[in-house]
Amino acid sequence: MKRIFIMFCCLFLVACSDRVPIEKVTLFLVLGVDYDDKGNLLVSISAPSFEKGAPKKTSEETVKATSLRDAFKYINAKISGITSNGKTEVILIGEKVTQQKEWFKEIDLYQRDPKSSNNAELVIIEGGMDEVLNVKLKDKLILATYLMEIIRSMQTNNTFIPAPVRTFSNIANDKGITATLPVIKKVGEKLEFQGTALLNESGQPKVRLSLKENNLLNLLRLPREKGAMSISLALPDEDAKQKNNVSLLVTDLKRDIDVSYTGGKFVYTINVHLHADLIEQTKMRLNKDISKLGEEAEVLNKQITQELDKELKKVVEKFQEGKVDPIGLGQYAKAYEYNEWKKVEDNWGEELSKAEIKVNADIQLFTTGLLP
Structure with a gap:
């Protein structure tokens, strides 16, 4: 009996030793993927801050890298504590990225790594990525919450076709259907849904649908x-x-x-x-x-x-x-x-x-x- 009690205590202590305070974790809730003028991959993250008294509600970082995994190494070097991309809610794709054939290979990590979030919503960003990542938000919102509110609002009204990574991956590998992605742009001090981009087999936008046309697409799909x-x-x-x-x-x-x-x-x-x-x-x-x-x-x-x-x-x-x-x-x-x-x-x-x-x-x- 005594041995069983000792074993139970050991197991309990081992389980507790893996716990990490939330203040020490940086969650990549928003990920941005873009190219600079020279064609270098730029990866950006927006993460909420859980520390009491932190001067900002979120922290943003942008690094130049060869892949997402490579980028996370550089971001980890800039941020203290443990980082995680398992809770990513939105992945922002720059226009320059979508002009490349099979650009979705750039987000291969989210399609392949089981620790990454394949529920993250894919969104094309029209204009500068930094404009979206640094948009001024009121009412104590963080960027991830703001983006998800836009997505859920459009989805409720059926003027939006969601594109989580797992669904997009399935469509991208199916020769009998082509993918769609929502387009968001910063207008003034707000982010606005601009319509839906229809992609060809290689993932490049070829057609843009207005809000009205999006409703008609929903009747057909x-x-x-x-x-x-x-x-x-x-x-x-x-x-x-x-x-x-x-x-x-x-x-x-x-x-x-x-x-x-x-x-x-x-x-x-x-x-x-x-x-x-x-x-x-x-x-x-x-x-x-x-x-x-x-x-x-x-x-x-x-x-x-x-x-x-x-x-x-x-x-x-x-x-x-x-x-x-x-x-x-x-x-x-x-x-x-x-x-x-x-x-x-x-x-x-x-x-x-x-x-x-x-x-x-x-x-x-x-x-x-x-x-x-």
Whole structure:
């Protein structure tokens, strides 16, 4: 019994000996990767300070290195205490980096090392990296919290497609789909979401989507993020000779894709089925004759369907012009037309630009609000 007690005490003491006070740990919550004018790799970190009475809430360091692991050695030499990149929340990628083919190899450490955080969100930074890292924050926020608030806000409204390292890595290694990354820029004293960059097979941005186009992309892609999804459209109003601006709240959404290989090219039919509520229309005149309200609702439903068809077609044409595939049409080609897919898999962007793609929207308006 005495021996068991002694062994238990030894084990307890060994376990306690590995504990490190939080004040002695530097967590790399934000990581920045960029190139200088000479093409040298610059790695920056932003870490919160846990020491009482520290003059700054965060500490920032930037070093020149050959790789992330090499950079961490130089950063460790500048910072006292134990450093860790296992809790990184956001990885900022400079524009100069994204212009290089397969630039994502620069963050190989986060894709390969199990001690690194593969949940970190990837974001392209438009403009100078130092502007973002040194942005002045109020309300006791730290940079990581501020960036994650922007990301979660856009994600909740479905105007943002998140790109954690693990997901990005899977897409980058899949020939049937190309990746997307959000773009953030410093505007004044704030950081603002600028839209989504659509990347080609090598990871280079080829197309930029606006906030509105981002909503349309979310109608076409799977899987979808949780949260409310709204769509705004401008409908022609012949009587008023001006646009009738309408907004829809999507309550249910389904997508199905048919693919075939005909006439030497891939042919797609994308059907988007929506159940939606009308939550806004700004210009259409209201008919006071209650007997005609049902007819007007049908006309409105038809107009919305036609306009959404047109907008979805435009965004798909944008994909084809940029030779990018953010909705994974290549995966359908691989699944249903494998023999033809194998011939073009290494040059899928070019093949997609030649494909025939039809988009059909099917909308059912459930409610039109309190007004007719």
